[in-house]
Amino acid sequence: MKARERLAAELRTRIREVTPAEALALQAQGAVLVDVREPGEIAQGTALGALPLGRSFLEVRIEEAVPDMGRPIVALCGSGLRSLYAADALSRLGYASVVSMAGGFARWKAEGLPVALDSSLGDTERERYSRHLLLPEVGEAGQRRLLDSKVLLVGAGGLGSPAAFYLAAAGVGTLGVVDEDRVDRSNLQRQILHTEARVGVSKVASARIALEALNPSVKVIGHETRLTSANIDGILPGYDLVVDGSDNFPTRYLVNDACVKWGRPNVHGAVFRFEGQASVFWPARSTGAGPCYRCLFPEPPSREDAPNCAQAGVLGVLPGVIGLMQATEAIKLLLGIGEPLVGRLLCYDALGGRFTELSFERDRACRVCGDGREFPGYIDYERFCSV
Amino acid sequence: MNVLIPTPLRSYTGQRRVEAAGTSLAEVLADLERQFPGIRFRMIDEQESMRPHIRFFVNGAQTFDLARPLNATDEVAIVQALSGG
Numbered sequence: 001m002k003a004r005e006r007l008a009a010e011l012r013t014r015i016r017e018v019t020p021a022e023a024l025a026l027q028a029q030g031a032v033l034v035d036v037r038e039p040g041e042i043a044q045g046t047a048l049g050a051l052p053l054g055r056s057f058l059e060v061r062i063e064e065a066v067p068d069m070g071r072p073i074v075a076l077c078g079s080g081l082r083s084l085y086a087a088d089a090l091s092r093l094g095y096a097s098v099v100s101m102a103g104g105f106a107r108w109k110a111e112g113l114p115v116a117l118d119s120s121l122g123d124t125e126r127e128r129y130s131r132h133l134l135l136p137e138v139g140e141a142g143q144r145r146l147l148d149s150k151v152l153l154v155g156a157g158g159l160g161s162p163a164a165f166y167l168a169a170a171g172v173g174t175l176g177v178v179d180e181d182r183v184d185r186s187n188l189q190r191q192i193l194h195t196e197a198r199v200g201v202s203k204v205a206s207a208r209i210a211l212e213a214l215n216p217s218v219k220v221i222g223h224e225t226r227l228t229s230a231n232i233d234g235i236l237p238g239y240d241l242v243v244d245g246s247d248n249f250p251t252r253y254l255v256n257d258a259c260v261k262w263g264r265p266n267v268h269g270a271v272f273r274f275e276g277q278a279s280v281f282w283p284a285r286s287t288g289a290g291p292c293y294r295c296l297f298p299e300p301p302s303r304e305d306a307p308n309c310a311q312a313g314v315l316g317v318l319p320g321v322i323g324l325m326q327a328t329e330a331i332k333l334l335l336g337i338g339e340p341l342v343g344r345l346l347c348y349d350a351l352g353g354r355f356t357e358l359s360f361e362r363d364r365a366c367r368v369c370g371d372g373r374e375f376p377g378y379i380d381y382e383r384f385c386s387v
Numbered sequence: 388m389n390v391l392i393p394t395p396l397r398s399y400t401g402q403r404r405v406e407a408a409g410t411s412l413a414e415v416l417a418d419l420e421r422q423f424p425g426i427r428f429r430m431i432d433e434q435e436s437m438r439p440h441i442r443f444f445v446n447g448a449q450t451f452d453l454a455r456p457l458n459a460t461d462e463v464a465i466v467q468a469l470s471g472g
Contacts, residue, residue, distance in 0.1 A: 159472045247472040270469035275394040275403075277469055297468040299439035305429065306395065306440070309471040319472065347391075347466065349403055356391060358464055360442070360449040 004081075011084045015091070016099045020108040023047070023074045023101045031072035031097075034062070036086040037105070038336060043141030046105060047076060048114035054145075055086055056336035059093055059286060060240060060263055069094050076101040076108070089286060121147075125217075129171055137337045143171060147217075149334045150174040152239035154227065154255055156203040157181075158309075158319030159245030159269045159326060161193040166327040167243075168211040168218045172334070175211060176239055178223040179203040190316035227251055229378035232258045241265040241333055243326050245319075247308065249300035250381035256281060256293035260368045261375045265340075267329045268293060269322040272308075274315050276322035276348040280329050280341040283362065283369035290342035295363040300385045318350050388459050390415065393441070393467035396430075399423040407463075412443060413453040415463060430465065440468040 001009075018026065024047075027033055033050035035042055042052040053061050055077075066073065073095055075083035080102045087100040101108070109115060121129070121140060125147070132138040138146075149172050153160045156179040167175060181203050183194040191203075198206040204222035211220050223235055227246075236242065236258045244255050244266055252270075259266035263284030270277045282290040300306065325346065332338045347356045364371045390407045392400050400423050407422070409415035420427040430441045435453070437443060443450050444464040445457065457463070 155472050157472050245472040247470060249468070249470045252470060269472070271471040272469040273394050273397075275469065277466070296442060297440050300468055300470070301395075301438075301440040306468070306470060314471055345466065347464070349391075352403055356447075356464055358442075358444045358447055358449065358466065360444075 008081055008084055011088050011100075015084055015087045017080070017084075017102040018074065018099045019102060020047075020111050020113050023076065023099075023108070024113055026072060026074055026099070029072075031074050032066055033074045033076055033101075034058075034066075034086070034090075035105070036075055036077050036082055039141035039145050040136065040139060041078060041105075043117075043139055045109070045115045045117050047108050048116040050076065050116070052141075054336060055082060056286065056333075057240060058086055059089060059284065062090060062093065062095075066095075070096050072097040072099070074099050074101050077104045079104040079106055120144075125171070128215075132170070138335060142335045142337075146171045146331070146334055147173040150176065150239045151330055151334075152176040152178065152236060152242045153245060154178050154242060154251065155245035155247060156191070156193055156207040157187065157245060157247055158190040158271065158314065158316075159323040160207075160243070161191045162320045162323035163243050163245060163269075163327040163330070164193060164207060164211055165214060166324060167330060168215045168220075170327075170331055171215065172218065172331075174219045174221060174239075176221045176223060176235070177204050177207045178225065178227055178235065179207070180224060180226040190314065190319050192320070227254055229254065229381070232378075233261075236264065237262045239264065241267060241330060243267045243269075243330055245269060245323060245326070249306070249385040252293065253300065253384060254378065254381045257368050257375075257378060260284075260292050265333050266293065267326045267333070269319075269326040271314055271319045271322055273313055274318060274350040276318050276350070277345055278322050278325040278329070278341060278348075279345045280333070282333075282340070282342055285342060288342075289362055289369075290340075291360060291362040292366060292369040294368055295366045296345065296360050298363075298366075303386060315350055318348075321348055321350070388415070388457065389462050390419065391462075391464040391466075393465055394469075395467050396426055396465075399426040399429075408459075409457060411453070411457055412445070412450065412455045412463070415457060416453070442466045 035050045036055040075087040077083040083100040087098045193210045208220045265282040407418040
């Protein structure tokens with residue numbers, strides 16, 4: 001017997017299976033159907049009224065979609081196997097009554113039960129995103145998913161600028177932008193969201209002008225503040241994932257810890273002079289936990305060991321390259337396609353014209369994401385990073 | 388063998404990639420110290436531990452073992468946490 005069959009057999013001892021007809025009856029009594037298939041499958045149709053949440057972001061999105069943990073849930077997939085795994089995950093999350101639909105959507109359809117096509121795009125959207133729609137990996141369902149996605153950009157600087165532009169162009173529906181700074185003329189060598197005319201304007205306001213000019217349908221939410229332990233829980237959980245383009249270690253460790261706490265992927269980028277690094281930190285990944293930032297770098301360098309770009313300089317185009325790698329990873333994660341940079345650090349040497357891929361593992365004893373650990377709470381990040 | 392130096396330590400070596408010899412990671416670091424005095428202490432502390440913001444990779448895979456045997460064709464990459472954005 002294969003491992004996945006053993007697991008399925010074990011799950012069947014704990015998770016009740018229902019027929020499609022029973023699922024329909026449960027739905028009529030108030031249960032919610034959750035389709036955990038890939039966007040491309042859901043685009044071909046799903047059970048009428050089912051929530052097209054997919055598997056990869058299920059744990060991240062379910063609470064917003066189904067806030068009442070007591071509401072019965074019927075998980076459905078293509079044939080009834082993946083929905084067992086998903087039902088198990090939802091039970092572990094705390095949902096009191098989760099069942100799996102045996103036979104999946106194939107049987108639902110074969111039994112002639114009501115089917116709905118995924119909500120479709122308008123003509124303008126179809127034209128704007130036509131090159132995405134041509135890609136089988138994106139298609140209409142994937143584009144719909146991007147339009148429904150929410151990404152938080154930490155920093156509207158060198159990394160955040162190109163990332164925000166391309167995420168807006170790609171149709172990511174909601175972009176949160178956190179920055180407390182104003183545009184300085186010295187930013188313009190690389191921070192392409194901003195312009196000469198907007199020197200002195202808040203970066204959040206400047207970013208909003210640039211992004212809305214590019215794609216007016218994108219909702220830009222400004223957070224004109226510095227992220228702190230006190231405000232981050234009021235901001236980060238409203239987003240599906242975070243693109244970290246911050247320019248200091250205290251913010252990077254805070255963002256990491258909050259991403260671990262809330263189970264959000266942390267799309268990491270960092271630059272210095274001619275060197276850039278990118279990775280995806282995602283301990284809550286349902287298909288195999290990845291490392292967090294602390295698993296790789298448990299502690300930051302001392303201040304004298306870590307001159308920043310304001311002191312040591314950065315090639316203007318470099319954050320462009322790294323920020324776009326972050327945007328690429330973000331879009332892959334939102335669509336659930338490809339191989340994310342989980343457990344891999346991609347290092348770019350602009351002078352050498354070389355990429356180096358380095359692999360690293362999750363630290364099972366990590367103080368924030370280690371095995372069996374409760375989230376330990378936020379710390380004084382300024383102090384942690386000034387030792 | 389070829390060793391990738393983190394940018395913040397490039398002031399010691401003058402270049403990102405340098406040649407160093409040794410049959411273990413510890414020996415390679417000792418050779419780097421001979422060539423570029425002062426560089427080792429920026430990576431290894433008084434307790435002979437890897438500094439937590441410096442990470443070592445051999446042929447692309449992370450190692451925590453200074454005794455890790457190496458041969459001349461191995462590639463060593465040393466990476467430092469960067470904060471710039």
